[in-house]
Amino acid sequence: MRRLVLPLSAAVVLATVTPVQAAPDPGRQVLPDGDGWASVGAGTTGGAQASPENVFHVSTMAEFREAVRGDEPKIVHVEGTIDANTAADGTPLSCEDYAVDGYTLEDYLAAYDPDVWGWEDPTGPLEEAREASSAVQARQIRVNVGSNTTVVGVGEDAEITGMNLRVNNVTNVILRNLTFSDTHDCFPGWDPGDGGQGNWNSEYDHLEVSGSTHVWIDHNTFDDGDNPGSELPEYFGRKYEVHDGLLDIVRESDLVTVSYNHFDGRDKALLLGNSDGRTTDRGRLRVTYHHNHFDTLGQRAPRVRYGQVHVYNNYYTVAGDLYEYSLGVGIESHLYAENNLFDVRDGIATARIIENWGGTDIVEFGNAVMRDGRGRLEMVDLVRAHNAANPGRELGTRQTWTPQYDAKVQPVHAVRALPRRVGAGRL
Structure with missing residues (x-):
């Protein structure tokens, strides 16, 4: 048999290696078709069409603030930790740096102690x-x-801490692969008439979507960082609460998808609609929450007013002393809860998963309960459990709308492994 010998030039050609293609820039990715309410119409594309001069890499508060302003298409890559409590020259800022006109917490506590001031609103x-x-x-x-x-966020450790980030009266915004941590209020106010025993009220959500449309919030982590609520002190017999919500969607916002996020350890977590009297929210507040981990939250996961809200394939860790409820059925809410898994711990009753905040109906099916993170899944009728435990405050199950943008709905058993796939660093 003759041996075929190739010319050197041919051998070189055969040995040529095809170059490895660069990974796609997540900043150019858009919301897939059919992925929740934010996919309606033209969908949500964020800054995907940004020109090269409008693609930014930022690592300081000043750079971030400048990069996100304006309405031209833009992509902002966050590298490392951006601390909002940092001056323009990089100097860290503390609560004392913000105090003016002689304010100190010690003086405030002394002046408005109910034993001294009484139970009137602070003035003066x-x-x-x-x-x-x-x-x-x-x-x-x-x-x-x-x-x-x-x-x-770039990589696994992009973090925004201490910032009240607002998507306010704008459209077409994407936020992905970020850890939002410890947005704390240095100056909570004492409200003696709140809740019968008084409460400390704070400003600043980690993320607030207000008056905005077409927003995709995906693969983020929301937590309290090194300032957890469990370690906050008490004054006047009430917790000195320095945090507000993790993610609030309010004031006629519409067409929002919230997916694959980890919401961790907050008391009041996700509010949808901020007032019973805001009737202009009717026909808006259409939001999809899917494949999120609602982890040891006290309440509002979510609490809903007015909106047509699809809550599906989420994993709930129902545990802790703070726990009150998960699904809040508020005034004129149209809540559709499908194929969610509730990992119920600490002896918490299934009847507590739903709370009636002035609503009339909730559609729920395919939801399951697991006890203490193990064992088989138990299919559960959440409305029946709620109604049996709350005579006089029963909810109906009238269906007023049908979700259409639900391309990713899975059987409830598929949710069991979800906590390993959500949050920042998991894109």
Whole structure:
């Protein structure tokens, strides 16, 4: 047999290696068709069409604030940790740096102690100093995102801490692969009439979507960082609460998809619609929550007013002393809860998963309960459990709408492994 010998030039050609294709830029990714309410119409594309000069890599508060402003298409890559409590020159800022007009917490506590002041609302120079100090902090930590923007974390450790990030009266925004941590209020106010025993009320959600449309919030982590609520002190017999919500969607916002996020350890977590009296929310607040881990939250996962809200394939860790409820059925809400898994611990009753906040109906099916993170799944009728435990506050099951943008709905047993696939660093 003759041996075929190739010319050297041919051998070189055969040995040529095809170059490895670069991984696609997640900043150019858009919301897939059929993926929740934010996919309606033209969908949600964020800054996917940004020109090269509008693609930014940022690592400081000043760079971030500048990069997200304006409505031209833009992609903002967050590298490392951006701490909102940082001056323009990089100097760390503390609560004392925001205090003005002689405000101190010690003086405030002494002045408005109910044993001294009584149970009237705080007034006078010290309350005015608290409000003025709060305004100073707000100017520092509040950042507004412009329309047609994608903000995406680079790698596994991109973090935004201490910031009140607002998607406010804009459209077409994508936020992905970020850890939102410890947005704390340095100047909570004492409200003696709140809840019968008084409460400390704080400003600043980690993320607030207000008056905005077409927003995709995906693969993020929301937590309290090194300032967990369980370690906050008590004053006047009530917890000195320095946090508000993790993610609030309010004031006529519409067409939002919230997917594959980890919401961790907060008392009041996700509010949808901020007032019973805001009737302009009717026909809006259409939001999809899917494949999220609602992890040891106290309440509001979510609490719903007015909106047509699809909650499906989420994993709930129902545990802890703070737990009150998961699904809040508020005024004129149209909540559709499908194929969610509730990992119920600490002897918490299934009847507590739903709470009636002035609503009339909730559609729920395919939901299951697992006890203490193990064992078989038990299919459960959440409305029946709620109604049996709450005579006089029963909910109906009338269906007022049918979800259409639900391409990713899975059987409930598929949700069991979800906690390993959600949150920042898991894209």
